[in-house]
Amino acid sequence: MTASAEKFTHQTLLEVTPLTPSLFTLRTTRDPGFRFQAGQFARLGVTKADGSVVWRAYSMVSSPHDEFLEFFSIVVPDGEFTSELSRLCEGDTLLVDRQAFGYLTxxxxxxxxxxxxxxxxxxxxxxxxxxxxxxxxxxxxxxxxxxxxxxxxxxxxxxxxxxxxxxxxxxxxxxxxxxxxxxxxxxxxxxxxxxxxxxxxxxxxxxxxxxxxxxxxxxxxxxxxxxxxxxxxxxxxxxxxxxxxxxxxxxxxxxxxx
The missing domain is CATH 3.40.50.80 (Nucleotide-binding domain of ferredoxin-NADP reductase (FNR) module)
Incomplete structure (x- = not known):
């Protein structure tokens, strides 16, 4: 499957900011072709050590006009996604579904x-x-x-x-x-x-x-x-x-x- 045919893009993690022991924000680059309405969410994917991918849905905090994507997350104790995400650093790769979802618009x-x-x-x-x-x-x-x-x-x-x-x-x-x-x-x-x-x-x-x-x-x-x-x-x-x-x-x- 070519990159253009994949259902997701590879984005770079720009910032991970802890707010409290249980809350953090994360910011990634944004694919030029990714479009969304304010209020929608994206599916984010993290690749595990065994090569499998864990996906979770996150609403965009950023506006449709920003050049980056920002998300707000809770830390789930022993949660499969946030456990993997916590190991990522700035510069690492995060997968972002090409399509935005949701009707809170x-x-x-x-x-x-x-x-x-x-x-x-x-x-x-x-x-x-x-x-x-x-x-x-x-x-x-x-x-x-x-x-x-x-x-x-x-x-x-x-x-x-x-x-x-x-x-x-x-x-x-x-x-x-x-x-x-x-x-x-x-x-x-x-x-x-x-x-x-x-x-x-x-x-x-x-x-x-x-x-x-x-x-x-x-x-x-x-x-x-x-x-x-x-x-x-x-x-x-x-x-x-x-x-x-x-x-x-x-x-x-x-x-x-x-």
Whole structure:
């Protein structure tokens, strides 16, 4: 099989940055032919010592316009993929599928005024890509990024989030973004305390945003822990908010690749 016929490309690992003992980011080169929509994910492959390849899906943190690819990962104890990845160094090779996947993209919604981005852990990754793409800023009047972690040290990409308002191409739209971090295992000034589902149920999330989550005005994207996704979908269903499908537009979009 020729290189052009392979389903993946060989990319060079540019950076591996540990954030906490259980979280890290990685950046690779990007094949000129690799195209994706903000919010999609790629399949990454690591070659083991025996020559076999382990594949895992990761959402892009980087924007569709960046010349590199960036990903956000949790360290899985004894995990086959992250165990292999931890042995790689800058300059080593990572395999990247030629095709991007996923439907956590803005074209899932045909209308809406407020966009809620609800994330836990590494599930914030696709939303960071979306926020670095200009489309979302034109399409919605308000954008609420809710990012939940166990402890405040696990809230990654704070510099990126804070710096969005300083980007020239977003300057006149920066007022649209409201960032609501939340932690579940400690109290921290400037962050909400509790799980996203709890904060929806007790009204604290909407109170902090100064906006109601409603079928009429709200469109909600959810990515993160599978249980959080299921529980949040159930809460939104109780508000007559349904999953948005290609043939039946709704108010909710989710990503399940765990």
């Amino acid at each position: 803005l074209d899932r919604f045909v209308d809406g005024r407020d966009l809620w981005l609800l994330s836990t852990g590494t599930g914030v990754a696709p939303f960071l890509s979306i926020l670095q793409d200009f489309e979302v800023w034109e399409k919605f009047e308000r954008i609420i990024l809710v990012y939940s972690a166990r402890e405040v040290q696990e809230l990654a990409y704070q510099t990126l989030i804070a710096g969005l308002a300083e980007r020239d191409y977003l300057a006149e739209h920066a007022h649209k973004l409201l960032y609501l971090p939340t932690v579940t295992r400690e109290h921290h000034p400037g962050a909400l305390t509790g799980r996203i589902t709890q904060l929806i149920e007790n009204g604290e999330l909407e109170q902090a945003a100064g906006l109601a989550i409603s079928p009429e005005h709200s469109r909600v994207m959810i990515c993160g822990n599978p249980q959080m996704i299921d529980d949040t979908r159930a809460l939104l269903k109780g508000r007559d908010m349904r999953l948005s499908l290609s043939r039946k537009p709704g108010q909710v979009a989710v990503e399940n690749y765990w």
